[in-house]
Amino acid sequence: MIELKNISKRYGKLTAVDDLTLSIGPGEVFGFIGPNGAGKSTTMKILSCLLRPDEGVATVGGFNVMRDGDEIRRILGYMPDFLGVYDDLTVDEYLQFFASAFSIARSKRRAVVDSVLELTDLTHKKNTMVSGLSRGMQQRLGVARVLIHEPKVLLLDEPASGLDPRARIEMRELLTELARMGKVLMVSSHILSELAEMCTSIGIIEQGKLLYAGSLEDALIRAKVGETIRVTLENADVAPQIADRLERDERVTSVHANGAVLDIELKTIGDPHHFIVDQVISAGGRLVSVVPREIKLEDAFLTLTKGAVQ
Numbered sequence: 001m002i003e004l005k006n007i008s009k010r011y012g013k014l015t016a017v018d019d020l021t022l023s024i025g026p027g028e029v030f031g032f033i034g035p036n037g038a039g040k041s042t043t044m045k046i047l048s049c050l051l052r053p054d055e056g057v058a059t060v061g062g063f064n065v066m067r068d069g070d071e072i073r074r075i076l077g078y079m080p081d082f083l084g085v086y087d088d089l090t091v092d093e094y095l096q097f098f099a100s101a102f103s104i105a106r107s108k109r110r111a112v113v114d115s116v117l118e119l120t121d122l123t124h125k126k127n128t129m130v131s132g133l134s135r136g137m138q139q140r141l142g143v144a145r146v147l148i149h150e151p152k153v154l155l156l157d158e159p160a161s162g163l164d165p166r167a168r169i170e171m172r173e174l175l176t177e178l179a180r181m182g183k184v185l186m187v188s189s190h191i192l193s194e195l196a197e198m199c200t201s202i203g204i205i206e207q208g209k210l211l212y213a214g215s216l217e218d219a220l221i222r223a224k225v226g227e228t229i230r231v232t233l234e235n236a237d238v239a240p241q242i243a244d245r246l247e248r249d250e251r252v253t254s255v256h257a258n259g260a261v262l263d264i265e266l267k268t269i270g271d272p273h274h275f276i277v278d279q280v281i282s283a284g285g286r287l288v289s290v291v292p293r294e295i296k297l298e299d300a301f302l303t304l305t306k307g308a309v310q
Protein backbone atom coordinates (compact mmCIF):
# COMPACT_ATOMS: atom_id res chain seq x y z
CA MET A 1 0.00 0.00 0.00
CA ILE A 2 2.94 2.31 0.70
CA GLU A 3 6.16 2.01 -1.27
CA LEU A 4 9.21 4.21 -1.03
CA LYS A 5 12.11 3.45 -3.34
CA ASN A 6 15.41 5.24 -2.86
CA ILE A 7 13.71 8.39 -1.68
CA SER A 8 15.91 11.37 -0.84
CA LYS A 9 14.91 14.86 0.18
CA ARG A 10 17.25 17.75 0.81
CA TYR A 11 16.63 21.13 2.38
CA GLY A 12 19.53 23.13 1.01
CA LYS A 13 22.64 21.28 2.16
CA LEU A 14 20.84 19.16 4.71
CA THR A 15 19.76 15.69 3.61
CA ALA A 16 16.58 15.15 5.62
CA VAL A 17 15.72 11.79 4.01
CA ASP A 18 18.58 9.76 2.63
CA ASP A 19 17.97 6.97 0.08
CA LEU A 20 15.05 5.52 1.98
CA THR A 21 13.45 2.30 0.75
CA LEU A 22 10.44 0.93 2.58
CA SER A 23 7.31 -1.05 1.90
CA ILE A 24 4.14 -1.26 3.99
CA GLY A 25 1.53 -3.83 3.02
CA PRO A 26 -2.22 -4.20 3.62
CA GLY A 27 -3.17 -4.91 7.22
CA GLU A 28 0.04 -3.45 8.58
CA VAL A 29 0.38 -1.03 11.45
CA PHE A 30 3.81 0.40 10.87
CA GLY A 31 5.55 2.29 13.66
CA PHE A 32 7.94 4.85 12.21
CA ILE A 33 10.37 5.53 15.00
CA GLY A 34 13.28 7.89 15.33
CA PRO A 35 14.54 10.85 17.33
CA ASN A 36 13.51 14.42 16.58
CA GLY A 37 14.93 15.62 13.29
CA ALA A 38 15.34 12.07 11.92
CA GLY A 39 13.19 12.71 8.84
CA LYS A 40 9.86 11.15 9.85
CA SER A 41 7.66 14.15 9.11
CA THR A 42 9.48 14.82 5.84
CA THR A 43 8.84 11.23 4.72
CA MET A 44 5.16 11.48 5.64
CA LYS A 45 4.80 14.78 3.80
CA ILE A 46 6.29 13.19 0.68
CA LEU A 47 3.73 10.38 0.92
CA SER A 48 0.90 12.90 1.32
CA CYS A 49 2.09 14.82 -1.76
CA LEU A 50 2.94 17.94 0.27
CA LEU A 51 6.64 17.74 -0.56
CA ARG A 52 8.33 16.49 -3.70
CA PRO A 53 11.24 14.12 -3.22
CA ASP A 54 14.53 15.04 -4.91
CA GLU A 55 15.16 11.44 -5.83
CA GLY A 56 13.33 8.14 -5.84
CA VAL A 57 9.81 6.92 -6.37
CA ALA A 58 7.02 6.89 -3.80
CA THR A 59 3.61 5.33 -4.32
CA VAL A 60 0.49 4.96 -2.20
CA GLY A 61 -2.00 2.29 -3.28
CA GLY A 62 -0.05 2.09 -6.53
CA PHE A 63 -0.42 5.82 -7.25
CA ASN A 64 2.69 7.91 -7.76
CA VAL A 65 3.11 10.90 -5.43
CA MET A 66 4.63 12.95 -8.25
CA ARG A 67 1.74 12.45 -10.67
CA ASP A 68 -1.38 11.18 -8.96
CA GLY A 69 -2.01 13.64 -6.13
CA ASP A 70 -5.79 13.61 -6.56
CA GLU A 71 -6.06 9.83 -6.38
CA ILE A 72 -3.75 9.67 -3.38
CA ARG A 73 -5.67 12.34 -1.48
CA ARG A 74 -8.81 10.25 -1.94
CA ILE A 75 -7.38 7.11 -0.32
CA LEU A 76 -5.02 8.69 2.18
CA GLY A 77 -5.61 10.48 5.47
CA TYR A 78 -2.69 12.49 6.80
CA MET A 79 -2.61 13.91 10.29
CA PRO A 80 0.25 16.39 10.66
CA ASP A 81 2.24 16.66 13.88
CA PHE A 82 0.76 20.07 14.45
CA LEU A 83 -3.01 20.42 14.46
CA GLY A 84 -4.12 23.68 12.90
CA VAL A 85 -5.99 25.70 15.48
CA TYR A 86 -9.54 26.77 14.76
CA ASP A 87 -10.26 28.51 18.02
CA ASP A 88 -13.68 29.83 17.24
CA LEU A 89 -15.24 26.54 16.11
CA THR A 90 -16.96 23.81 18.04
CA VAL A 91 -15.86 20.21 17.53
CA ASP A 92 -18.93 19.59 15.39
CA GLU A 93 -18.42 22.72 13.27
CA TYR A 94 -14.77 21.81 12.80
CA LEU A 95 -15.63 18.37 11.44
CA GLN A 96 -18.51 19.75 9.33
CA PHE A 97 -16.01 22.17 7.82
CA PHE A 98 -13.68 19.36 6.80
CA ALA A 99 -16.60 17.26 5.53
CA SER A 100 -17.48 20.09 3.15
CA ALA A 101 -13.82 20.55 2.22
CA PHE A 102 -13.75 16.86 1.28
CA SER A 103 -16.87 17.46 -0.87
CA ILE A 104 -19.05 15.12 1.17
CA ALA A 105 -22.63 15.76 0.01
CA ARG A 106 -24.53 18.05 2.39
CA SER A 107 -27.18 15.37 2.97
CA LYS A 108 -24.54 12.89 4.15
CA ARG A 109 -22.41 15.19 6.29
CA ARG A 110 -24.41 14.76 9.50
CA ALA A 111 -24.11 10.97 9.40
CA VAL A 112 -20.42 11.04 8.45
CA VAL A 113 -19.51 13.48 11.22
CA ASP A 114 -21.57 11.54 13.77
CA SER A 115 -19.82 8.32 12.88
CA VAL A 116 -16.29 9.74 13.23
CA LEU A 117 -17.30 11.43 16.51
CA GLU A 118 -18.49 8.06 17.76
CA LEU A 119 -15.36 6.25 16.63
CA THR A 120 -13.04 8.75 18.29
CA ASP A 121 -15.19 8.92 21.41
CA LEU A 122 -15.89 12.64 21.07
CA THR A 123 -19.69 12.58 20.72
CA HIS A 124 -20.12 14.09 24.18
CA LYS A 125 -17.79 16.95 23.21
CA LYS A 126 -19.43 17.88 19.94
CA ASN A 127 -20.58 21.29 21.13
CA THR A 128 -17.34 22.12 22.95
CA MET A 129 -14.98 24.66 21.44
CA VAL A 130 -11.93 23.02 19.86
CA SER A 131 -9.66 25.24 21.95
CA GLY A 132 -11.32 23.94 25.12
CA LEU A 133 -10.38 20.31 24.51
CA SER A 134 -7.63 18.53 26.37
CA ARG A 135 -4.51 17.62 24.37
CA GLY A 136 -5.65 13.99 24.16
CA MET A 137 -9.04 15.01 22.79
CA GLN A 138 -7.46 17.43 20.32
CA GLN A 139 -5.30 14.60 19.03
CA ARG A 140 -8.35 12.35 18.70
CA LEU A 141 -10.12 15.17 16.88
CA GLY A 142 -7.15 15.27 14.52
CA VAL A 143 -7.70 11.58 13.83
CA ALA A 144 -11.47 12.15 13.41
CA ARG A 145 -10.74 14.79 10.83
CA VAL A 146 -8.61 12.48 8.67
CA LEU A 147 -11.23 9.73 8.84
CA ILE A 148 -14.00 11.81 7.28
CA HIS A 149 -13.39 10.75 3.70
CA GLU A 150 -12.93 7.11 4.74
CA PRO A 151 -9.33 6.73 3.62
CA LYS A 152 -7.76 3.26 3.43
CA VAL A 153 -4.31 4.48 4.40
CA LEU A 154 -3.63 6.67 7.42
CA LEU A 155 -0.42 8.56 8.10
CA LEU A 156 -0.42 9.83 11.65
CA ASP A 157 2.50 12.03 12.64
CA GLU A 158 3.22 11.73 16.37
CA PRO A 159 -0.39 11.16 17.46
CA ALA A 160 0.66 10.22 21.00
CA SER A 161 3.16 12.98 21.56
CA GLY A 162 2.55 15.11 24.62
CA LEU A 163 -0.22 12.88 25.92
CA ASP A 164 -0.54 11.77 29.51
CA PRO A 165 -0.55 7.98 30.10
CA ARG A 166 -4.31 7.71 30.10
CA ALA A 167 -4.76 9.71 26.90
CA ARG A 168 -2.03 7.62 25.34
CA ILE A 169 -3.93 4.43 26.17
CA GLU A 170 -7.07 5.93 24.62
CA MET A 171 -5.11 6.83 21.49
CA ARG A 172 -3.68 3.33 21.35
CA GLU A 173 -7.18 1.86 21.61
CA LEU A 174 -8.38 4.10 18.81
CA LEU A 175 -5.51 3.12 16.54
CA THR A 176 -6.05 -0.56 17.33
CA GLU A 177 -9.69 -0.13 16.35
CA LEU A 178 -8.68 1.52 13.05
CA ALA A 179 -6.33 -1.36 12.31
CA ARG A 180 -9.15 -3.79 13.06
CA MET A 181 -11.27 -1.92 10.52
CA GLY A 182 -8.63 -2.87 7.96
CA LYS A 183 -6.89 0.45 7.56
CA VAL A 184 -3.18 0.57 6.83
CA LEU A 185 -1.49 2.75 9.43
CA MET A 186 1.86 4.47 9.43
CA VAL A 187 2.35 6.04 12.82
CA SER A 188 5.41 8.04 13.79
CA SER A 189 6.88 8.50 17.22
CA HIS A 190 10.16 9.59 18.75
CA ILE A 191 9.54 7.22 21.67
CA LEU A 192 9.79 3.56 20.77
CA SER A 193 7.68 2.21 23.59
CA GLU A 194 4.88 4.72 23.01
CA LEU A 195 3.13 2.74 20.29
CA ALA A 196 5.41 -0.20 19.59
CA GLU A 197 3.17 -2.80 21.21
CA MET A 198 0.35 -2.12 18.78
CA CYS A 199 2.54 -2.13 15.66
CA THR A 200 2.83 -5.16 13.40
CA SER A 201 6.14 -3.80 12.16
CA ILE A 202 8.49 -0.96 12.90
CA GLY A 203 11.04 1.11 11.05
CA ILE A 204 13.83 2.93 12.79
CA ILE A 205 15.10 6.08 11.14
CA GLU A 206 17.99 8.29 12.16
CA GLN A 207 19.52 11.20 10.29
CA GLY A 208 17.39 10.41 7.28
CA LYS A 209 18.56 6.81 7.03
CA LEU A 210 16.40 3.80 7.69
CA LEU A 211 18.40 1.65 10.10
CA TYR A 212 15.91 -1.14 10.43
CA ALA A 213 12.52 -2.25 9.14
CA GLY A 214 10.77 -5.40 10.25
CA SER A 215 8.98 -6.85 13.25
CA LEU A 216 9.57 -5.48 16.72
CA GLU A 217 10.53 -8.95 17.84
CA ASP A 218 13.25 -9.23 15.19
CA ALA A 219 14.47 -5.77 16.14
CA LEU A 220 14.86 -6.86 19.74
CA ILE A 221 16.64 -10.04 18.69
CA ARG A 222 19.02 -8.07 16.48
CA ALA A 223 19.62 -5.66 19.31
CA LYS A 224 20.31 -8.74 21.43
CA VAL A 225 17.64 -7.83 23.91
CA GLY A 226 16.18 -10.95 25.43
CA GLU A 227 13.39 -11.52 27.84
CA THR A 228 14.11 -11.59 31.54
CA ILE A 229 12.15 -13.87 33.85
CA ARG A 230 12.21 -13.21 37.55
CA VAL A 231 11.86 -16.31 39.70
CA THR A 232 11.29 -15.89 43.40
CA LEU A 233 11.86 -18.88 45.66
CA GLU A 234 10.66 -19.75 49.10
CA ASN A 235 13.93 -21.53 49.88
CA ALA A 236 16.92 -19.35 49.01
CA ASP A 237 19.43 -22.11 49.85
CA VAL A 238 18.91 -23.89 46.50
CA ALA A 239 19.17 -20.64 44.47
CA PRO A 240 22.90 -21.03 43.62
CA GLN A 241 22.35 -24.58 42.43
CA ILE A 242 19.41 -23.54 40.22
CA ALA A 243 21.35 -20.58 38.86
CA ASP A 244 24.18 -22.91 37.98
CA ARG A 245 21.91 -25.33 36.11
CA LEU A 246 20.12 -22.58 34.20
CA GLU A 247 23.36 -20.89 33.22
CA ARG A 248 24.35 -24.05 31.38
CA ASP A 249 21.09 -24.07 29.38
CA GLU A 250 21.56 -22.90 25.81
CA ARG A 251 18.33 -20.84 25.94
CA VAL A 252 19.71 -18.72 28.76
CA THR A 253 22.05 -15.75 28.35
CA SER A 254 22.73 -15.11 32.02
CA VAL A 255 21.38 -15.61 35.52
CA HIS A 256 21.68 -13.07 38.31
CA ALA A 257 20.97 -14.49 41.74
CA ASN A 258 20.20 -12.25 44.67
CA GLY A 259 19.09 -14.22 47.72
CA ALA A 260 15.86 -15.96 46.84
CA VAL A 261 15.40 -13.96 43.65
CA LEU A 262 16.78 -15.13 40.29
CA ASP A 263 16.72 -12.93 37.20
CA ILE A 264 17.06 -15.19 34.20
CA GLU A 265 17.84 -13.48 30.94
CA LEU A 266 16.74 -15.49 27.92
CA LYS A 267 18.16 -15.33 24.41
CA THR A 268 14.80 -14.97 22.72
CA ILE A 269 11.45 -13.41 23.34
CA GLY A 270 8.11 -15.11 23.53
CA ASP A 271 9.33 -18.71 23.68
CA PRO A 272 7.83 -20.99 26.31
CA HIS A 273 9.69 -20.97 29.59
CA HIS A 274 8.46 -23.96 31.54
CA PHE A 275 11.95 -25.37 31.36
CA ILE A 276 12.78 -22.80 34.03
CA VAL A 277 10.03 -24.08 36.29
CA ASP A 278 11.12 -27.67 35.59
CA GLN A 279 14.69 -26.88 36.60
CA VAL A 280 13.59 -25.09 39.77
CA ILE A 281 11.40 -27.97 40.86
CA SER A 282 13.88 -30.71 40.03
CA ALA A 283 16.51 -28.88 42.10
CA GLY A 284 14.12 -28.85 45.03
CA GLY A 285 13.17 -25.19 44.73
CA ARG A 286 9.80 -24.05 46.03
CA LEU A 287 8.31 -21.36 43.81
CA VAL A 288 6.78 -18.17 45.09
CA SER A 289 6.41 -16.56 41.66
CA VAL A 290 7.61 -16.59 38.05
CA VAL A 291 7.20 -13.20 36.40
CA PRO A 292 8.39 -12.07 32.98
CA ARG A 293 9.94 -8.63 33.31
CA GLU A 294 9.27 -5.79 30.93
CA ILE A 295 11.45 -5.70 27.85
CA LYS A 296 13.42 -2.49 27.80
CA LEU A 297 12.41 -1.12 24.44
CA GLU A 298 14.39 2.05 24.82
CA ASP A 299 17.54 -0.03 25.37
CA ALA A 300 16.88 -1.92 22.16
CA PHE A 301 16.38 1.34 20.35
CA LEU A 302 19.67 2.74 21.62
CA THR A 303 21.52 -0.39 20.55
CA LEU A 304 19.94 -0.33 17.12
CA THR A 305 20.68 3.31 16.52
CA LYS A 306 24.29 2.82 17.60
CA GLY A 307 24.85 0.87 14.43
CA ALA A 308 24.42 -2.57 15.92
CA VAL A 309 22.15 -3.40 13.02
CA GLN A 310 24.88 -3.77 10.40
Ligand SMILES: Nc1ncnc2c1ncn2[C@@H]1O[C@H](COP(=O)(O)OP(=O)(O)O)[C@@H](O)[C@H]1O
Binding pocket: 011, 014, 016, 034, 035, 036, 037, 038, 039, 040, 041, 042, 043
Ligand atom coordinates in the same frame (compact mmCIF):
# COMPACT_ATOMS: atom_id res chain seq x y z
N1 LIG B 1 11.16 23.17 5.81
C1 LIG B 1 12.38 22.84 6.23
N2 LIG B 1 13.46 23.57 5.88
C2 LIG B 1 14.70 23.23 6.29
N3 LIG B 1 14.97 22.17 7.06
C3 LIG B 1 13.93 21.40 7.45
C4 LIG B 1 12.60 21.70 7.05
N4 LIG B 1 11.78 20.75 7.58
C5 LIG B 1 12.56 19.91 8.27
N5 LIG B 1 13.86 20.30 8.20
C6 LIG B 1 15.02 19.59 8.78
O1 LIG B 1 15.04 18.29 8.23
C7 LIG B 1 15.38 17.31 9.22
C8 LIG B 1 14.27 16.29 9.31
O2 LIG B 1 13.11 16.92 9.85
P1 LIG B 1 11.75 16.16 10.10
O3 LIG B 1 11.38 15.40 8.88
O4 LIG B 1 10.77 17.16 10.59
O5 LIG B 1 12.16 15.13 11.25
P2 LIG B 1 11.27 14.40 12.36
O6 LIG B 1 9.83 14.49 11.93
O7 LIG B 1 11.79 13.00 12.38
O8 LIG B 1 11.51 15.10 13.64
C9 LIG B 1 15.63 18.09 10.49
O9 LIG B 1 17.00 18.32 10.60
C10 LIG B 1 14.88 19.38 10.29
O10 LIG B 1 15.47 20.42 11.00
Ligand SMILES: [Mg+2]
Binding pocket: 037, 040, 041, 042, 081, 157
Ligand atom coordinates in the same frame (compact mmCIF):
# COMPACT_ATOMS: atom_id res chain seq x y z
MG1 LIG C 1 8.27 15.26 12.99
